[in-house]
Structure formats: structure tokens, C-alpha cells
Amino acid sequence: MAFVFLALPCPLRGADVEPTSFLVAGMRVEPKRWDKAHNFALLERYARQAAQRGAQLLVTCEGFLDGYTGNPKFTPDLTFERYLEHGEPLDGPWLQRVSRLANEVDIHLAIGFSERRGDKMYNSVVVYAPHGQPLLHYSKTHTKGEPFNTMGNHFPVASSALGKLGALICYDRRFPEVSRILALKGAQLLLIPAYGTDGERNEALLRTRAWENSVWVCYVKQNQVLVIKPNGKIAARDQGIGDELVLARIEINDNVGTGDILERRAPEIYRELLENSLGVNP
Numbered sequence: 001m002a003f004v005f006l007a008l009p010c011p012l013r014g015a016d017v018e019p020t021s022f023l024v025a026g027m028r029v030e031p032k033r034w035d036k037a038h039n040f041a042l043l044e045r046y047a048r049q050a051a052q053r054g055a056q057l058l059v060t061c062e063g064f065l066d067g068y069t070g071n072p073k074f075t076p077d078l079t080f081e082r083y084l085e086h087g088e089p090l091d092g093p094w095l096q097r098v099s100r101l102a103n104e105v106d107i108h109l110a111i112g113f114s115e116r117r118g119d120k121m122y123n124s125v126v127v128y129a130p131h132g133q134p135l136l137h138y139s140k141t142h143t144k145g146e147p148f149n150t151m152g153n154h155f156p157v158a159s160s161a162l163g164k165l166g167a168l169i170c171y172d173r174r175f176p177e178v179s180r181i182l183a184l185k186g187a188q189l190l191l192i193p194a195y196g197t198d199g200e201r202n203e204a205l206l207r208t209r210a211w212e213n214s215v216w217v218c219y220v221k222q223n224q225v226l227v228i229k230p231n232g233k234i235a236a237r238d239q240g241i242g243d244e245l246v247l248a249r250i251e252i253n254d255n256v257g258t259g260d261i262l263e264r265r266a267p268e269i270y271r272e273l274l275e276n277s278l279g280v281n282p
Contacts, residue, residue, distance in 0.1 A: 020163050020252040024189075024218050025055035026225035028244040033067035033075060034086060036094045040065070043098065046245055047105050055247055056130075057108040057162060061222040062170050062195040063123065065094060065113035068222075070123055070146050074195070080121075080148045087116025090126065090137065103132035108162065112169065112193040115139065120150045125167050125193050127158065135160055140169040141178065155181045163188040163252040166215075170194035173209060173219075183213035183262065188252050194221040207232040212261055216250055 027046050031039040043060065050058045062068055066086060072078045088094055095113065102109040107130055115124040123140035139152030155178065157166045166187030172178045173192055182190060190209070203226065210217040211232030219226045225238040227248035236248035 020161075020250075022057065022162055022250055023053070023055040023247050024057045024059065024227060024250050025050035025053070026218060026220040026227065026238075026246040026248075027058065027060045027064075028220070028223065028225045028238045028246060029061070029064075030222045030243070031061070031064045031067040033069050035067060036065055036088070039067060040094060040097060043109075043111065044101055047101055047107060047109060049245055050247075051105045051107045053245075053247060055107065057110065059110040059191055059218055059220045060112055060193060061220050062112040062125075062193040063114055064111055064193070065098075068112070068114075068195040070114050070121065070149050071195075072147070073145060078148070083114065083121055083148050084116060084119065086114065087121050088113050089116050090124075090134070092116075095126065098126075099128050099132040099134075102128040102130055106130045108135070108160070110136075110167070110191050110193070112195075114149075117150075121148050122152060123149045123169055124152075125169060125191070127160075127165060127167070127191070129160065136165050136167060138167040138169070140172060142171045142175060144171055155185065157182055157185040157187045162250070165189050165191060167191045167193075170196070170221075173205065176209070176212070179209045179213050179215070183215050187215055189216040189218065189250060192217060192219040194219060194224075196221070197223070203234075207234070214262055216252075218248075218250075 029042055047058050069075050098111055110127040112125045115122040125138050126134050127136040129135040136158035141152045143149045143151050157164055164186045166182035168178055206217055206219050207228055210228040214230045217228040225246040227236040229235050236246055238244050238246050
């Protein structure tokens with residue numbers, strides 16, 4: 001079998017990067033399972049607070065809209081029928097409310113939700129621009145522990161007034177290939193909604209993802225928020241007590257998307273990564 005190794009282009013650098021500075025707000029807030037009305041009310045409250053404090057982007061945890069119902073570890077009574085019935089299409093009524101909220105409050109909104117597409121379910125995040133239109137839509141690609149979710153297979157990067165945005169969801173962050181693909185496609189800020197509990201290794205992992213790709217990382221879980229600089233240093237974190245809105249200033253400049261690791265890659269000799277994964281011979 002013929003084998004072709006394709007290398008993704010390097011991210012924009014230097015003069016190609018438009019300097020941008022803005023505040024991001026992470027919602028360290030526990031949603032209520034199966035209760036979209038309650039969770040939307042929380043979103044509305046914190047979106048208004050974030051905007052009043054000058055934030056231009058608000059990020060929720062994974063599955064925030066429905067309370068992260070797709071994992072039986074947290075939802076023991078989960079059935080596919082109930083999950084499908086409760087799924088929210090991208091053009092569904094509650095996401096339409098989120099869209100209108102982004103427009104009204106004049107803020108970018110990134111919200112996690114259990115997405116229904118026909119008779120399939122996905123663990124997704126959508127980012128709305130301040131005019132209310134979807135800017136970025138990503139579905140979780142590594143769905144271990146979520147038996148009813150279909151794996152996503154696309155890694156979009158969206159240009160915005162804030163810079164180039166990419167997204168992962170929770171477990172995806174453990175696989176360096178996902179972050180690297182987004183970085184090579186030009187992402188400057190990675191949004192990572194998550195849910196659950198993690199040990200101390202989680203912080204080291206996230207700092208590594210930021211540093212090895214020279215990108216900002218905004219990690220938002222129901223009980224933790226971390227904003228990490230492209231050099232791997234922590235820019236902001238939650239206080240660890242109760243619901244909290246964590247703000248951090250993001251600086252997009254010519255230092256984002258650069259660095260020795262990205263600059264000195266040699267993709268022409270990495271073909272064994274795909275050969276071993278796909279069983280393909282050169």
C-alpha cells in the first residue's frame with residue numbers, strides 16, 4: 001500500500017500575528033443535571049457579571065447546558081433513550097437563547113452541551129460571537145467513558161476578533177496530537193471545557209500542552225479553572241471555594257505560536273507515528 005505523509009502548515013508568526021489583548025472569564029460553576037432552565041439562568045447571571053467586569057469571552061465547563069448527563073459515572077440512571085430525548089440540536093431552543101444572550105450582553109460565549117444530530121449524540125462545545133452567530137463548533141474526539149456519544153473527527157480553528165480559537169473537551173487534552181493539530185492550524189488560544197476530578201498531574205499536563213505548542217490554554221471545569229500562558233506559566237486560577245468567576249488577561253502577540261519546538265519540528269521523519277497507528281507500510 002502506498003503511503004503519503006502529509007505535514008500540516010506551521011502557524012502564523014511574527015508580523016502575521018495581529019496583537020490582541022482581552023479578558024477571558026472561566027465559570028467555576030456546578031450545573032444541575034437534566035435542568036437546562038436552571039443552567040441557562042446560571043449562564044445568564046455569570047455572563048452579565050463577566051461583561052460588567054470587562055470580559056470579552058466567557059467559558060463554561062463541559063456539558064454545562066444539560067449538566068454533563070452523558071457519562072454514567074455521574075448519571076447512574078442514564079439511558080440512551082432519555083439522553084437522546086434530552087439532547088440539544090445546534091439550532092435548538094436553548095442554544096438559540098444562548099445566541100441571543102451573547103448578542104444582548106455583547107460577549108463571546110463558549111458553552112458545553114450534549115448535542116443531538118438525528119439519532120446520534122455528541123459531546124460538544126459551541127462558541128458564539130457577540131453578534132450571536134456560531135463561531136466555533138467542536139465535538140469531543142476521545143469519548144472514553146461515554147458509551148452513548150459518537151466520536152467527533154474534526155479539529156476546527158476559528159478566526160475571531162480575539163484571535164484564532166481552537167477547542168478540546170476534557171479527555172482530549174491527554175492526547176498531544178489534538179493540541180498539536182490545532183496549533184499547526186494556527187490556533188492561539190485553546191478552550192478546554194472539562195468535568196470531573198483530576199489529581200495534581202492535570203496541572204502539569206495542561207502547562208505542557210501550552211508550552212509545547214506555544215499557545216494560551218483556558219481550562220474550565222465545574223470545580224477548577226486554569227488559564228495558562230504560552231510559556232507554560234499559570235496566568236490565573238480559581239480560589240477553590242464555591243462558585244467563582246475567574247478572569248485573566250490574554251495577550252495575543254508575535255510570541256504566540258512560536259518557539260523552538262514548533263520551529264524545529266521535522267515532520268518529514270515522523271512517518272512512523274502514522275505507520276504504527278494505521279498499520280501502513282512505507
